[in-house]
Amino acid sequence: MHIVIDNILINLEILKNANASKYLVILHGWQRSLKEWKPIARKMPKYNILLVDLPGFGFSSPPPKPFDNYDYARIIIKLLRKLKIRKYVLLGHSSGGRVAAIISVLKPRDAAKLILVSSAGLIDTRFKNSALKKIGGLSPILNILPSAIAEKIKNAFGSSDYRASKNLKKTFIKVVNQDLTSVFSKISAQTLIIWGEQDKVLPVNQAKILKNLVQKSKLRIVWGTGHNPHLENSEEFIKILEEENIL
16 A cells, blocks of 8 residues: 655555554664564554555655654654554664654654664764764765765765665665654653664663663563564564563
8 A cells, every 4th residue: 555645655554453443553674664564463463553664665765855763753643644543552663763752752642652672763972983973074075076986985984774775875874873862761652662682783781771761661672682573583572562461
């Protein structure tokens, strides 16, 4: 199913459950799509599930200009309004966690609960000297170099996600350089934080920081998994949702 929001074609799927009155909105991570969440979504009979390909991913068209996390959040809010979905639980994985967190703050009456799975959004001291910060510092020089040379320099400094971002590279830089610490501290929804014990992308200490920032939050660790606990141990992931009264 496709819906146009602000001239962006949004691909989505709605999995209806006959006995469900509530909606669960699932937002995937960077370079991902709604497809990876469908097996999990089918195990959630308590909800109608809205799966969305964020702009630039899956079968959704790319944003017309470089987006930041707030731009992504506003698109999803407009989509929910168009679909007439008023009350919902939000689940965001990795970069999708950034978007879910912002939505929960912008629409606190609508977001009944929040589930953050290996959520990005914090910038710790180690990141300040990272490749993307260096790229940001080089911007004045890169802007006067021939585009082909500038792109080679960016690729040399950038992460694998940056290199794979293609026409979303400027969006990627805006998204990852946005520190959402203040957003997390404003979340009022009941929040479940789920993290992989062996996450190498966003180490588990990030989960502990989030737990301290989000007032009404609980942290659950999926032991022996990395950045994708929902894929690496889906049975344990589902079990946690059941124990925390999400399912």
